[in-house]
Amino acid sequence: MDQGRGEFVRRHLKKPKKLKETIELQRQIEKEVVGEITRNIDLLKSIFTDCSDVKFRPLKVEERTAYLIFIDGLIDNTSIQFNALHELLSETQIDDLTADYIQQKMVSISDVLEANQLAEIVKQVLDGNTILLVDGIAQALVLNAKGGERRAVAEPETETAVRGPREGFTESIAVNIALIRQKIRSSHLKLITREIGTETRTIIGVMYLDNLASPDLVAEVQKRLSRIKIDAILESGYIEELIEDEPRSLFPQIQNTERPDTVAGNLLEGRVAILVNGSPFTLILPTTFWQLLQANEDYYHRFHISIFIRALRILMIFLALMLPAIYIAVTTYHQEMIPTNLLYSIAASREAIPFPAFVEAMIMEIAFESLREAGLRLPKVIGQAVSILGALVIGQAAVEAGIVSAPMVIIVSLTGIASFTIPKFNLAITIRMLRFPMMVLAGLFGLFGVSIGSIMIVTHLCKLRSFGAPYFSPLGPLNWKELKDVFIRAPWWAMDRRPTQTIRENVKRQTDHLRPSPMNNE
Structure with missing residues (x-):
């Protein structure tokens, strides 16, 4: 009996100690970076305990101890080798080595930021960036050399087409944004990003054309996204189910697609696209029933x-x-x-x-x-x-x-x-x-x-x-003018107006009198 009670006490006495260590570690993380590199590295190693894929690469920069910190598999080794290590390890003498000098003279990576807090360093490492810490410098340099294995752009398997572009979205939100930018080369194309998910911190991008999309629609999308408090977003289906109007309905109220041309076409009609990092499926809203019956090659x-x-x-x-x-x-x-x-x-x-x-x-x-x-x-x-x-x-x-x-x-x-x-x-x-x-x-x-x-x-x-x-527009409520793109698809020279379900202003799509006619030889 005494032995069992002693084991019970010892088992539960460990919890406050562990809790105190966690609280103390969290308090240390929120501090700023100090010039003493040993203290910074020891604290970061305690944070990344049992994370064997997090690498601490020691090196000498102007006779000073320095470390590169990164996650193996999430960085571009070639970029780090030729754009960072080559210059950092060169034999030059600098009397006053500063973060600005390293950023401007010694590192040729295009995107370099400064981080002043340890919490920001942890976040950037988990995001796939590389951290450079140098002894005596109270700032960390964030080197954007993300890489790793990615699926190449290929034809989407769920939306094949006889005629049209063959490229489809991938799991990288940066690639997907670039594919849409290639279709719409306009300064009106806007992108608002945020992170959702306390554990996954998934990047969510909201794209729209500010001269076509209704400000009320964009504000409503942002409002619904800001209400999401969840531990993980692993696919765009999570977002779809959390922001739709009527979750109990069997009918999908948000369109999903793997095709950049489909997203571009909908953006040009005043709709909003939601891209989710890690998912090749982009959400398009608002959506109508008839829109789901249409294919891009129509x-x-x-x-x-x-x-x-x-x-x-x-x-x-x-x-x-x-x-x-x-x-x-x-x-x-x-x-x-x-x-x-x-x-x-x-x-x-x-x-x-x-x-x-x-x-x-x-x-x-x-x-x-x-x-x-x-x-x-x-x-x-x-x-x-x-x-x-x-x-x-x-x-x-x-x-x-x-x-x-x-x-x-x-x-x-x-x-x-x-x-x-x-x-x-x-x-x-x-x-x-x-x-x-x-x-x-x-x-x-x-x-x-x-x-x-x-x-x-x-x-x-x-x-x-x-x-x-x-959802049933333009058939319910009835709008005769917009039926030209529901049961039938009118010729392009006749579809001179954008749908009014999503656009109230700037409705005109093209100039009048575009109907082709035979050449007059007289």
């Missing part, structure tokens, strides 16, 4: 092709949402609506099926969604083959076993193909999720249930807002 093809493709997409989104529900309703409650020959064919195929149409559809839809998810998670070499072969084998086996009918396999296959035509994945998966309650309503109430479900969805879409902009 604006690169001739308008005749774009009109046909958009009409096909609208038909496909209707089929992806309604086709199984309509089949269930018609075959269960409204057989008189089916042509006689087709009704005989369906009845013959379902003669040996032991389940009603609703159960049959649920079995096939769940199996199809499972195969699709499995194909995404498997390695790319075998993922597509497994999903395609699995669908063929399971569908054929289910029909031969008399579990499902052949028409149901056709319906589910058409529904799956239709969902693949939706350009944005977040809208496509929303439609796939809504398909199941629509099937339930069809199984319970027939076409009346389908009508009720459709009215509820449209009503919900009309009520939604994305950062003040009506």
Whole structure:
């Protein structure tokens, strides 16, 4: 008993000591850098205890002890070698060595800052910068020589295009900003950065054109971002979920994209982009429902092709949402609506099926969604083959076993193909999720249930807002002038106005009378 109590006391007596050490260390960090380098290095080494990737590289600068402090893997070794070490280790005699002299004469790295507090040194080291401390100098020099392994700019995998730029965002926010700057070379393009996440300190960038974006919209974005108090931001999806208007809605209220040209096009319409360091997906807001049905290459093809493709997409989104529900309703409650020959064919195929149409559809839809998810998670070499072969084998086996009918396999296959035509994945998966309650309503109430479900969805879409902009605009509320870029894509010479959901002033996009005409030889 005494031994157990003694162990309990010893175990808990260690906590105040550890707490005192932590508080004392924090107090020391908040102090300014002193000229005695030994004290600075000892304190920094105690802060980075058990951090074997943090390197303290000793060297001599004009017979003085100096240290380079950096994190291995986050710096450009070549830049440090040729732009810092080469000059610092050269044999020259300087009577009065100062931080300004080192910065101006001995270091050729373009971006060099001074840090006066140890807390700032710790922050800069964790950000991937290199710190130079020299004995006798009460300032630290921050050398911006960030490097390390980065994914190269490549074609985005989630938004492939037949025509258009092939470059996509990477995980580096600096690269992503540069890609947008290459598209919009204007002094009106503004960037506001901040850090979010107490542990990750993720850099968040807000980009907009100050001559087009509404100041109220920019202020609202900044307000919502400033409200976020969280320990980590690992992907832009964190930000999306924390700032959207109606988090309970299934419909995405913020567009995400991997394409710089898509971001540039939206910025030119007065929208705001949010870039997150570590994520190749940039957020665009405000967003409308019809915007999620548009692809970037709609604006690169001739308008005749774009009109046909958009009409096909609208038909496909209707089929992806309604086709199984309509089949269930018609075959269960409204057989008189089916042509006689087709009704005989369906009845013959379902003669040996032991389940009603609703159960049959649920079995096939769940199996199809499972195969699709499995194909995404498997390695790319075998993922597509497994999903395609699995669908063929399971569908054929289910029909031969008399579990499902052949028409149901056709319906589910058409529904799956239709969902693949939706350009944005977040809208496509929303439609796939809504398909199941629509099937339930069809199984319970027939076409009346389908009508009720459709009215509820449209009503919900009309009520939604994305950062003040009506989500279903310009159809709800109706704006005839802006329908030229919804169901169809008017030719560029006819789209002389920007959308008014995001822009109130500077609406004019181009000069009038740009319509091409044949050359007059007279």
